[in-house]
Amino acid sequence: MITDSAEPEYSPLLKTAAVSKSFGGLKALSDISFEVPKGIVQGLIGPNGAGKTTLFNVITGAYLPDSGSISFLGKEIRGKKLHQIVKMGIARTFQNVELFESMTVIENVMVGCHVRTRSGFWGAVSRIPKVLREEKMIRDRAEELLAFVGLEKESGKKSSDLPFGWQRLLEIARALASDPLLLLLDEPAAGLNAVETRQLGELLGKIRDLGITLVLVEHDMSLTMKISDNILVLDRGCILARGTPREIQSDEAVMSAYLGKSK
Amino acid sequence: MSIPKILIYGFFVTAVLLIGYFVENYYYLQVLTFIGINTLLALGLNMLMGYAGQISLGHGAFYGIGAYTTAILTVNYQFSPWLSLPCAILLAVTVAFLVGLPTLKLSGYYLGMGTLGFGMIAFIIFREWTSLTGGASGFVGIPSLEAGFISFSSARNYFFLVWAVVLINLIVCGRMIQSRMGRALRAIHDSEKAAMAVGINTMHLKLQIFVFSAAVGALAGFLYAHYISFISPGTFDFLASVRMVTMVVIGGMASIWGALLGAALLTLLPEWLHAFADFEMIVYGLIMMIVMILLPRGLTRGLLDLYEKAGEGTGKGHDN
Known part of the structure; x- marks a missing residue:
């Protein structure tokens, strides 16, 4: 397996620094910097078009970011081939399920x-x-x-x-x-009914218990809030907020931009 | 439902032995030998098209490289055919690697166009490099094969030789499909995006299978040249490449036995259709169209579907 004894213990598993990606005139990601410590469930939320899937594609090497760096286990992975990145320990699922049919x-x-x-x-x-x-x-x-x-x-x-x-x-x-050491899940609950979503939540808990770090893009708020240790909120390619689920739920900016004003 | 492999291969070997011993007619043996050579061509291409999902409209070139390399080496340089065979394969493999490296980055129609261009270039070289290939008038006097005291100059022995090679290739391809590599190939065929996401180096694998199919094509070319003893560029032209693709599609993509069926049909049809004289090509085209309309997934799959339907019709059905 992958070991790197030279790494200090506190180093994050995944770290992005000022990652930007544009498609033509559209800035899909601008200056995204965040860290995912080992062993947590990192929620990633935001309205449609916020750049969540683009961020996944950039981390897994499917897209090359225009600027910024991405490190995994302390090593730069920007510009590495997809298969090399998978081998290092990053796996993903797709929003629209991509099986070998x-x-x-x-x-x-x-x-x-x-x-x-x-x-x-x-x-x-x-x-x-x-x-x-x-x-x-x-x-x-x-x-x-x-x-x-x-x-x-x-x-x-x-x-x-x-x-x-x-x-x-x-x-x-x-x-x-x-x-994988890190598993990126792109809307795993999309299209699932309530029972299936609950079972999925249990499965994700089991995966975390194996020591696999999860990054979860999800629209199902109750699932995300329940399972995530940390949440990052994206909006139009920028980081809008970050914090624990409780902090995010009471964040004014998130309320207005994403959850909609409830009062 | 699925028949044990050993039975299928057993049936295959028995059929080849029976045909080889009891068919006396020289003409029949010749046609059957051609079916074998065409099966090899279709088999190699099927790995690329049916399993990896990459089209090649230039595979006639590798067939030609196999045939011309052994012709030139054995006639002009007095090589033993058994020495020219590895040379022919090595050359085809090298060419496939160099051609595949840039073209396999393309996909769909563009890959079709790229390989088509390659096939055209190879054909022009066969035809125009007269001092080496004999040009349009062809290359004569290719020696027949011998191994120790066995001479393959008899139609019967050559029939056995070709079908033994077919059998080996069927086994090789069958094993490849049921392996880590074969699964990865099928994965590329189903979803290249997902294949990359699980860490398959798709470019590398596509190149590998392209090279493999080129090697099988060259092997078929070698067998062809030493059988006919005369080759000319027309055998390896664009139509030859198209015929190979047709064999794969008609027989059934992603099926090693489909290669055999497709090759058999495409070899036999022109022979049967001689009776139609001037209308031969029209009838040929019509039959192709009818097969594709009725059995769009090819003969193998189509026949299996019919068989399964018949099974359901009797009320027995299948429990999944």
Whole structure:
């Protein structure tokens, strides 16, 4: 696994410093600086178009920021390739669930193990014992993760045949298969009913208990407020507020910009 | 539902052996050998198109590189064919790497155009570099293959050789699909965005499979050249590339047995359609259209669907 004994203990897991990103004339992110300490659940909220997904894309390397730096475990990751970043320990899920639809449920999770495994073409063709052992390890790990999210009975089904709520769980299992230290979840509760949302909340708690740090973009306020240790509020590409859920709920600026004036 | 693999391969081997021993007619053996060579072509391309989801309209070039390399080395430089085979594959692999590096950054239509251009260039080289390739009039006198006391100059032996190579390639491709690499390929096909997000180096993998399919194409070219003993550029032109794509699509994308079915159909149809004389191409085109309209996912998938439907029709159905 990833160890870095030289790092002082107080260093944050993830840190962005003055990250900006524009699309043409639109400033999607301007000067975003924030830190995510290890082991917490970081909520990320804001109205549509606030730049939450863009921030995810920048952190995971899908977009290159125009300026600023992003460090993970104290190392600069800006400009690194996506697969390198995943290997360092950052995984993500998508707002609109991106599964491998022609593949089975378990295969989806098995693909998730990609960065922690090695065998390639010659291994596939020769099927030497080392490769078979790795293949078994991948399958075992995938089964374990399916059980973890509660989908162990669905393993042989085609992933696109799962109901939507389960597809979300599968996507989380797939992300966990890369053994991440940091998991970015883009609106995991979108499209889920009340029961599913409650189960999701429990699952996220279990993931945190594994020591995995979570960054959560979510519109479901009760879920976000309940599970987050810290919340960052974005609005039109800028940081509007940050603090504990309690602080955010009583923040004037957030009230007017995002939650709407209740009084 | 799924039939054990060993049974399928067993059936395949039995069929090849029976056909090889009992078919006496030279012409039939020749057609069956061509089906084998075309199966190889379709198999390699299917890995790229069906599994990785990347189109190539220039794969005829690798077929040609395999054929011309071995022709030139064995005739002009008296290489043993068994030595020219690795050379042919190595050249195809190198060319595929150099061509794939820039073109595989493209996708969809643009990748189609890029590979099409490459195929055209290769064809022009085969035709115009007369001093090396014999130009438009072709290259003659390619020796037949021999291994120890076995001579592959007989149609029957060559039939066995080609189908043995097909079998090996079927197994190789089958193993590849059921592996970490194969899953990653299928992942790219389904969603490149998600594939990248789980940490698959998509560019690297696409290049790898492009190179692999080029190697299989060159192998087919090698077998073709030593079988026919005469090659000319027309065999490796744009239409050859299109025919390869058609075999993959008709047979069924993402199915190794689809490659076999597609190759068989596209090899046999022109032979059967000789009877239509002047109308041959029209009938050929019509059949292609009908297959695609009725079985848009190709022969393999289409036949399986029909089989499953029939199963449901009898009231038995399937429990998932």
